[in-house]
Amino acid sequence: MHHTICYVSTATREFSGSEINELLALWKEKNEEQDIKGILLYSEGHFFQVLEGERSAVLALFSEINNDKRHSGIIQVLGKDIERGSLDGYRTEHLSSPNFSRPDLIRNYCESVEGMDSHTQGQIKTVLNSFLDTRVL
Template identity: 30%
Template sequence: MYRLVYISTPKQDISRVEVASILRAGRKNNVKNGITGLLIQDRRRFLQYLEGEQTDVEQTFARISNDRRHSAIIPLKSGYIGRRQFPKWEMASKYVDAETDLLPVVRELVRDCDRDVASELMSFAEARDRAA
């Protein structure tokens, strides 16, 4: 199983309607391509975790990278893992207000993940919370 984690910055005027549209399209494409994962968002950034066959994940990331609704796309981690971490989620999504701590939200989302994956995602949440 291959995974890719990245952050990006949404355009300043992105609306919740546009984010909902992104999620609908993403879920549809993910089902078709056998991809699962999660998307965590606040007004300043997206954090997305994608998992599936390497070719499918990389093609999905290429499409995302060309989407003009966000910029500053930075891959954080990629590589092979032993199993799907989010097998039931075509794309779980959680919106967090910019003022809300992200760590408790991520801790809940990753409770069934392997320890190293959970640790990586919680480390990002901790860094975001310190910077906020």
């Protein structure tokens, strides 16, 4: 059985650009080893993450993430079993304000959840939209 989780959270301290890029690359590599797919965005002190993969692997990882002191205020907006995996890979991005264009981003990330059932897709898109809305003024 596959499982998917989506949440937003707030970093507990400031990360420099190179620090966050290193972390994102490390986590991407670890997830690829475990066949965990998803999206992780970091923007101005906030995280948006979607995880998808084998149920026990996703739940074990999320339990570690939940206890990770590098962020707090975790709001889990989705956590459910799904029939099969639908995401292509694990995408991470550090959205630094000068180089991101909102319509393109939304299109991009919405495309990556297109294989999910429409209800789940809708939930993720809503959170993604509000995450990006509050980041880009």
